[in-house]
Amino acid sequence: MILPFVKGNLRCLPELLRQVGAEARLSGSISVPADFFGICVATNADPECDDYVVAQLRALGIAQVRLDLRPASLGSHQERLLRRLLDGGFSVCVHLVPDCDCSRSSASRPEYEAWCVFVETLLDRYPSIALAEIGSTWNRRKWAGLPRASYLAFWRAAHESASRREIPVAGPNVSDFEPFWNAGLLQMLQDQGVGPDWHSFDLLTERAGEPENWDPKVLGRRLAPVLKLDLVKKARLLASMSSRFGISRTMSSHSCWSLRRIGRLTDDVEEKQADYLARYCCLAAASGALSRLYWGPLIGQREGLIDDGTTEYPARPHVAFYGQVPGQVSNYRRRPAFHAFEAVTRLLRDSRCLSKSPSRQELQIHEFESRDRVVHAVWTRDRRRAVLSNCYDGAALASACILTRDGTAVLRLTKLINESPLYLSWPKAQARTVRENARVLADLTFSRSVPDSIFLAEDRSGASTAPTMVTRLPDTNEGWTTLRNGRNRVLLGKIEGVADSVVVKQFGKKNRSRALRSWNAANELIRRGIPTPEPVGFSEAKDSVPSWYACRQFDGMPVRRVFEALAAGSASYVDVPAREMFRAIVACLAHMHRRGVYFRDLSAGNLLVAFRPGPEELEFALIDTARARFRVKAVSRLDRMNDLKRLVHPLDWRSRRELLDAYRDAADVAPPVWLTEVLFAAYDFKHWVKNQCRW
Secondary structure, rough: OHHHHHHHHHHHHHHHHHHHHOOOOOOOOOOOOOOEEEEEEOOOOOHHHHHHHHHHHHHHHOOEEEEEHHHHHHHOOOHHHHHHHOOOOOOEEEEOOOOOOOOOOOOOOHHHHHHHHHHHHHHHOOOOOOOOOOOOOOOHHHOOOOOOHHHHHHHHHHHHHHHHHHOOOOEEEEEEOOOOHHHHHHHHHHOOOOOEEEEEEEOHHHHHOOOOOOOOOOOOOHHHHHHHOOHHHHHHHHHHHHHHOOEEEEEEEEOOOHHHHOOOOHHHHHHHHHHHHHHHHHHHHOOOOOOOOEEEEOOOOOOOOEEOOOOOOOOOOOOOOOOOOOOOOHHHHEEEHHHHHHHHHHHHOEEEEEEEEEOOOOOEEEEEEOOOEEEEEEEEEOOOOOOHHHEEEEEHHOOOEEEEEOOOEEOOOOOEEEOOOOEEEEEOOOOEEEEEOOOOOOOOOOOOOOOOOOOOEEOOOOOOOEOOOOOOOOOOOOOHHHHHHEEOOEEEOOOOOOOEEEEEEEHHHHOOOOHHHHHHHHHHHHHHHOOOEEEEEEOOOEEEEEOEEEEEEOOEEEEEHHHOOOOOOEEEEEEEHHHHHHHHHHHHHHHHHHHHOOOOOOOOOOEEEEEEEOOOOOOOOEEEOOOEOOOOOOOHHHHHHHHHHOOOOOHHEEEEHHHHHHHHHHHHHOOOHHHHHHHHHHHHHHHHHHHHHOH
């Protein structure tokens, strides 16, 4: 088995190196077949679930389905669904999965015989099966359900059965992007004369985050910008491998985004899942590398387009075997991803991708032409925005029909392109041009909640640039309350166009860049579900005009007041016991640290608390955000303690230890007690020295 692997990889190595070194630009005319999009389906013991699945497929307009079957599936609900799908005119790809004890070195003779009987029986009963995919995730031993030593024998038996009936065979179903497995397995199968008709793999990109990201898992984050292995390049690389082995068709058998993975950095998980699905489908269609793309699963707790209403998740992931849908039909609920999938498949199928606009990686504009319409799919990367009028001229926008990611018409012309795709549609004869200088707003971070009506400044050429104050602040203090007038000036008042009171911070000459950093950090905190007052706008310093940052007023008080009262001997504050107060505070901070936020300026004055009526009586907000740093993983123990040492400074030592114990319980992180006390004492000494120097 080793020699074919080495031979296959050496055979593909020159083409792999060429593809890795090539730019992943899209050009020319790329066909998107009418049968390009498919979906993975399953059912359960309730026949009503079959009706529900078929109804959802009709609503999606999908005719290509993939159904997982194993030897035990004969006579089960999965075979019942297969019969229903074939009778309904669907094109079915059966995913045939062995069911053996993969902990052994090889499968037993009875297991092999059961596999042969299963394949023969299934294909005899249902000769109208369109495609047979053999095996599952062979590069994941715990998922494959078959010892690797028995792989070839099981494959040969199924391949011969399908070939006799002239049913095309797909394989080897390598999970994720691991091309050395693809090359080795394809070479081994070709040497035995049983190569597949379709080269199948599970082209998952959720581990890279956004579908446009360069995959950091191949050779690490530092080399990711060098390799630039994004979705398009990976798909093309695998397609070039198919050509090396004489295989004309490739397919991604299973693609999804797990809500659990998305939820590591944001609370807006279902909306992000829908965004990523639409963006993935557009990129996969525009790559020209795939003949078929199956999304999956249709119904599921973590990845499904439809929520099954349960908390169940199978021990064997859906990507390996999607054999049953839990829950009851009455509890099923369509997620936003369902509507996003219906829209993107309806707009893109049976079209040609003409080109990719002259834009950067952070702004994606793809043009698809059908029989009578031209559709532009446009979006930005997460956290970015682009001004629509900077990308298209007024005439093109005036004549465009604009649809949201979910396929609904935009009644009012939108101003900003964001991370949720838009579809701009024109009649085929209508002129439309993407401006050469189309690009995102540089160096700016946006949360999903930033309104489309945000005021944008203009440069001398008339191009919209960056958010700024809705109106110029008056030179006098009339109508404004001064909250602080020191190194930086803090005002409270009203701004035209904003209903709530606004806190405006004016920065000194040495801190001019803090306006931009405050805007970016506050928006990133909101993206990650960390409480902070909503940003309203900012303006960078120009000539004699100072820089400003504005946010909505948070009706609360600094936690410092609470801590000073507790340090003075009070057992509670506003009828909230100290212990409950500490638990609420550390729950907020532990959540922040799990989301990868190292605040770096977590003083008791920068954490505000408001006392609200009701069970959730404490509400928090972080301010003065300019120094915050953001990571893709949870914050380290040392950095957590560096945040906490600033927060607990006003407290006495007994209260500090009580708060720290509560933090350990909330965060499940237990740094050594002696280390935390050393850090706290060192910070106390630093403040003492600082105060002495002031005199």
